Amino acid sequence: MPDLKIALVYFSATGVTAAYAGAITKKMTDLDCRVDQINITSFDARQKPLPVCEYDAFIFGFPVFSDFAPIVVNDWLNLLNGCGKKCATFFTYGGRTTGYAHFHTGQILEKANFKVEFSAEFLGPHSFNIGGWTALSERPNEEDLNIAGEFADLAVERFSQPEPSGFKLQKPFGYNQILEIRQKPPKKTERGWTNPVRVDGECDLCRICEEECPSAAFNVDTGLSDIEKCIGCMHCVYICPNHVIHIDARMKDAYQNFLADWNLTEAIMSAKKSKIITQPWQANC
Numbered sequence: 001m002p003d004l005k006i007a008l009v010y011f012s013a014t015g016v017t018a019a020y021a022g023a024i025t026k027k028m029t030d031l032d033c034r035v036d037q038i039n040i041t042s043f044d045a046r047q048k049p050l051p052v053c054e055y056d057a058f059i060f061g062f063p064v065f066s067d068f069a070p071i072v073v074n075d076w077l078n079l080l081n082g083c084g085k086k087c088a089t090f091f092t093y094g095g096r097t098t099g100y101a102h103f104h105t106g107q108i109l110e111k112a113n114f115k116v117e118f119s120a121e122f123l124g125p126h127s128f129n130i131g132g133w134t135a136l137s138e139r140p141n142e143e144d145l146n147i148a149g150e151f152a153d154l155a156v157e158r159f160s161q162p163e164p165s166g167f168k169l170q171k172p173f174g175y176n177q178i179l180e181i182r183q184k185p186p187k188k189t190e191r192g193w194t195n196p197v198r199v200d201g202e203c204d205l206c207r208i209c210e211e212e213c214p215s216a217a218f219n220v221d222t223g224l225s226d227i228e229k230c231i232g233c234m235h236c237v238y239i240c241p242n243h244v245i246h247i248d249a250r251m252k253d254a255y256q257n258f259l260a261d262w263n264l265t266e267a268i269m270s271a272k273k274s275k276i277i278t279q280p281w282q283a284n285c
């Protein structure tokens with residue numbers, strides 16, 4: 001087995017993607033690879049160059065936010081040069097769908113001169129559980145983590161081959177139309193339920209919320225997130241040591257409405273499975 005040096009680059013606002021990154025790293029290390037985890041969640045972390053030359057191959061792991069990888073991640077990937085190196089992607093999601101993420105981020109990586117070998121999707125608690133949802137709160141389970149282990153096995157196998165696998169996903173139905181809509185988002189004029197605010201309580205001005213915000217949107221002096229910049233990732237709510245950043249109570253109802261609108265039950269949600277994607281048609285939403 002060749003001695004591979006891998007960079008596992010991930011974004012994780014509420015710890016789900018980080019948990020899968022940890023499981024994949026452990027398995028790859030057991031397989032004698034050297035793995036560096038590169039956490040690009042904070043705005044500052046994405047200001048440093050990615051040392052592409054130092055690694056044999058890359059794994060990119062991101063959550064899905066409304067069918068795509070977070071916009072700040074895709075913007076950052078657009079600036080990279082992968083120098084023809086191989087990579088694999090994985091996306092974590094809260095039980096709705098990974099939507100267009102595999103294809104869209106795959107296209108960005110190919111354009112940035114990476115060779116995408118395969119992808120995967122892993123289930124985890126929905127980020128909005130932090131605001132009162134209960135979506136997949138028991139995941140990842142043993143089966144999910146076993147699939148993460150299989151992902152690591154396949155990465156070592158594919159990264160050890162001299163030639164790229166030629167993996168290419170089909171363009172998902174409705175992709176061009178959704179991209180067009182995303183390019184002209186309506187201007188936000190009022191604070192939505194995903195824009196956190198600091199509530200009265202014990203803020204000790206540690207400024208972590210401001211420093212760690214992925215889009216430089218949280219202002220510790222006002223206690224507000226900028227509605228134009230905030231991507232609703234829940235990271236500030238998750239990391240505030242004093243638990244004084246909250247989201248709107250309307251957040252709770254949105255989950256029940258989601259289940260009702262799609263005729264879903266908790267049993268249907270928990271029956272969903274994590275999976276590895278090696279065939280073009282597997283990532284269609």
Ligand SMILES: Cc1cc2nc3c(=O)[nH]c(=O)nc-3n(C[C@H](O)[C@H](O)[C@H](O)COP(=O)(O)O)c2cc1C
Nearest residue numbers: 012013014015016017063066067094096097126127
């Ligand atoms: C703004 C936002 C939008 C989301 N959209 C989706 C979605 O479209 N489909 C889905 O299944 N999960 C969605 N989620 C849930 C996350 O994809 C999921 O919880 C993910 O594993 C969180 O990873 P992290 O903790 O590493 O950030 C969304 C979460 C946020 C914050």
Ligand code: SF4
Nearest residue numbers: 203205206207209240
């Ligand atoms: S992370 Fe919490 S305690 Fe620290 S400055 Fe922000 S609101 Fe205050």
Ligand code: SF4
Nearest residue numbers: 213225230231234236
């Ligand atoms: S202010 Fe918005 S973008 Fe920043 S950490 Fe909080 S939820 Fe995420």
